[in-house]
Amino acid sequence: MLHKYGTPAYRLETHLMELADAIELRSSFIISPTSMTFVLWTEGHEDEYTHAARVTPGDLDMGSLSRTDEVVSDVISNVLTIDEALDRLDEIENMPSRYGRFSTGVSYILAGGAFAMLMRSSLNDVLWASLLGLVVYIFVLWGQRSKGVTNMLEPLVAMVSAFCACGIAVYFDASISIRLVILSSIIVFIPGLALVIGLAELSARHLVSGTVKIMDAFMMLFKLYFGAFLGMEVGFAVFGHSEYIGLPPLPQWTVWLAVATLSISLMIAFRTRRKHMFWSMLIAFIAYATSSLGSTYFDYGLGAFVGAFVVGVYGNLFTRFAKAPAAIVTMQGLIVLVPGSKTFISLNTYIAGEGFAYAEHAGQQAVVIFMSIMAGLIFANSALPPKKSL
Template sequence: MSMQELPSFTTAALNTRIAFLIELTRRLHQYGTAAPRLEEAVSSASLRLGLRAEVWSSPTAIILSFADQAQGDDAIAQVTQVIRMPPGDVNLSRLCEVDAIADGVIEGRIGLEEGARHLRHMSKPLTRAQQLGMVFGFALSVFGFAVLMRGSWADALTAALLGGMIGAVMLLAARHPRVALAGEALSALLAALGASLVSAWLVPLRVNVVVLSALIVLVPGMMLTAAVRELSAQHLASGVSRLFGALASMLKLIFGAMVVFAASSWFGLKLPLPTMPPLPAWVQWPSLVLGTFGFALVFLAARRDWLLVALSAMLGYVVAREAGAQFGPAFGVFTGGLVLGAAGNLYARFAHRPGSLVREPGIILLVPGSVGYQTLTYLAQRNVHSGTETAILLVTLLVALVAGLLFGDLLIAPRRSL
């Protein structure tokens, strides 16, 4: 939210101001804003509308309490609102729209009632073009990740096909609550079954690479990172809830894959050793470009922001890779987080738009979601030694990434909440 000379809202009806703020809170939560930034954004907007707000946010509920500043600092809250919502998903285009509407209202360019109406209309479902774009984005991002994992052409193409199918499953899950409850497990089952059948009947694959790549968009690395960051900011209720939500999602993914592998062994399906060599190193760079544009589609960025989102993801990956090659993976992730945190704040300061456009896609290739998936896979296979090693690596990378983002905020102080 911008820091300009603002009009006075003391003459506006209390309920009108509160209705706008409640709708603003709903949309920020719905489009993937983490608890610290949501609470800061709503509290700041409330002050500019002549209200004092107490905000408590968690992944599934928000409590808002409003008091009119005109009644003095000792006034008790006149209105308290409890909002129950499912966990939000990152939607960069609509998050930018919410930010623009909020700025328009605060600066007096948009009326309160008109702003609330615009926010309510944003609850409409995705268009057919957006849905097709998401499916294509799943396929592109999965293809890029499979190449970065040193897969072969067969591995990358199979993973991309399975990634597109998983994108369609997740769109179906968004419309049907019963499917949503088992969406991750169904996706993992589809990925493991498809990779196993292709490897057994068509061309030998690196099955583990294909399965992990196909599921990479669903692996809750972003959720794990947000949970640790909320815990570090003393948002304990939200951080713990998000942490266990990420763990539950990870367990669903692993369960779906393990069911297929166990059934394959029971039915005697033999998986031959892969014969195709990994793709040459030079292929990783064009594949990285394709994958990052895929993330722009998955995150539902507006067309004008596709290049920015792709460049942010590439920046995070290149910085982490180069720094990690010199000083180890943890330092690489820390450096990537620091650069992206500072770059996001810098972009928000000069462009007057959410820094999330740089920060969220930038860390997608840094979050240790694949390490968390491997950790629980090893433990499910009773490989305690490898599971313990990867668990230590997971914690190290999470702490390094969160520390980098926090130091990025110290290097360039954020001027906007989002």
């Protein structure tokens, strides 16, 4: 269940070994995104119990992750027996989300508009990106009912979003930046966070898991790019081209509104528990403020390093005081830092030979920022070691 709810492999292996030691079992674990191997034995006995399981990557669910971690803590402290813990895990797995379809749909709308706002776009871009975010969510709901749609969901939503954006530019609003609106509407699918987790696992010498996650993230980017490229080509063929009429960007202070809006949408998407909401929103502001301040006095890469260092220290402090996994807050902070969008932008730049919202060096920036984020997290764990393995 910890694997299902988004725990990185290197943290999960350590956590499982701590639990096995607490119930007086010797153990060895091999965790990857698609398989898990357990080896258990008792001290002084040579017989081993080995179990291998095929698993599928799950979705980030901070609420269920927190509750599952509480079960582990209760077992280690002898508050729950193993049988009681198993019953509790069944309850958690079958527990309905406190965020229904309406709330989740709102999170897609907010995420699209917030990202366009973070990119200092115009108000028109923000509004249209929000509307297309709703269109994307309709296809997500369709995918829950159709396996065929699920298998092609990422390129399909990118294609539909691009097609609609071209029609909007021709018939409704020639002032929208088509590419930026497309990117903002599908931002929830951009795997920037997955790339960071994969790099973190590689830095922890979990080579198989890290490589698999990085390749999976790149495949996601390729599918999104192909869908957007195809949708734009079809859209231009059907609707024709419109003459772009630029509008002034939103004022600087709106980026803070965008951070708050994006944070709210992420809390809904991650199903964050009510008692952790304040800390999750706070880290988003801290991450953006520290990275922006660092970029002001240093290079943009060092700004990301400073932001990641602060996020890492904040997460480790959170585990000490809240007795909950650091991932609950660090995931929120990292998404503000992760340049997943810049990776997507650079893909457009290099393949189509066309700038995507003034990002001439986006590819170089993405690599440098990813490395800076990784270094910041490593330094944070050295400066303030975590008390929990999660």
